[in-house]
């Protein structure tokens with residue numbers, strides 16, 4: 001055990017390069033810090049942001065849009081700052097995802113609605129807008145999601161998250177619009193749900 | 206059994222007065238309709254709208270406010286159409302209620318925030334505004350609840366419900382702002398949560 005302690009002392013002071021050094025990361029880290037850094041490293045590859053698929057693609061940010069447009073052709077893209085994201089058949093049982101893209105301010109945004117049983121026996125909807133860009137670029141924007149119907153209105157406004165952050169971790173941190181499946185009946189119509197999505201440039205906001 | 210059938214036939218056609226006839230209800234009902242009507246009868250007494258207490262008071266609408274001001278003196282009342290409902294110690298464990306009153310447009314409104322485990326193991330907040338008045342009078346108003354903080358905003362707008370409808374049935378029908386306890390951390394500050402409450406006259410809205 002004396003020897004282990006000695007080894008630990010060495011390990012505690014030796015610094016290793018980040019595994020994304022070849023992507024340009026210059027960080028050198030203690031082995032205790034290495035994993036946490038790499039999970040969040042700005043130079044880590046981007047995973048395919050398309051939820052609910054088994055797509056294992058990952059690559060640089062510059063290739064994400066091309067990947068989506070070629071490998072996920074069913075995703076609709078709408079242009080404009082103010083669009084309607086229409087989710088159909090919201091009563092379908094089980095975990096379901098609805099995805100579309102919005103193009104405005106020379107950027108592409110992913111709009112995601114997820115029905116999920118985060119707590120056992122209690123399904124909820126989670127809706128969020130993510131920028132196909134870095135977390136830093138995302139700081140230049142805000143988005144608003146709005147559900148309207150039967151004299152009621154539910155609104156969520158926030159900064160979009162970068163797709164660098166997985167949709168599951170965005171939902172996990174509650175950084176999204178969350179509403180009850182039963183709540184959807186106030187807003188839905190024939191099993192369809194229209195979400196008004198508006199994107200703003202922060203400086204205009 | 207022939208005799209029972211005959212009795213049932215009689216019961217199916219005999220009409221009984223509503224049990225709130227002495228309060229002015231003139232309805233006469235088949236015994237099969239009687240209970241449903243009485244649960245919703247406009248002439249039924251008002252129960253004490255104060256949630257989370259064991260108060261068993263009930264009486265006419267005209268006496269509700271007096272009851273609240275004398276029997277529930279700890280409830281704060283603020284005047285104005287646009288106020289801040291400050292809930293303190295929102296991290297207190299278990300089911301907790303926060304209540305205050307808002308006075309504007311010559312009416313009193315009850316503001317209620319409830320922390321409740323509607324689904325086992327999953328605590329949520331429920332916030333709603335109720336009019337101390339009839340459901341018909343409530344049609345003249347709308348209210349907005351707004352949570353703001355850390356670059357995020359969550360808003361709920363709806364018609365206030367009459368206190369004639371119990372808070373539990375309002376929550377049960379999802380006719381309120383619902384948010385995760387974890388969501389409160391985006392908006393709360395030192396365990397306190399400020400909810401901006403605005404009441405509108407429908408005609409101004």
Ligand SMILES: [Zn+2]
Nearest residue numbers: 018020025041
């Ligand atoms: Zn790195």
Ligand SMILES: [Zn+2]
Nearest residue numbers: 048050055057
């Ligand atoms: Zn993909």
Ligand SMILES: [Zn+2]
Nearest residue numbers: 223225230246
């Ligand atoms: Zn009656």
Ligand SMILES: [Zn+2]
Nearest residue numbers: 253255260262
């Ligand atoms: Zn009472």
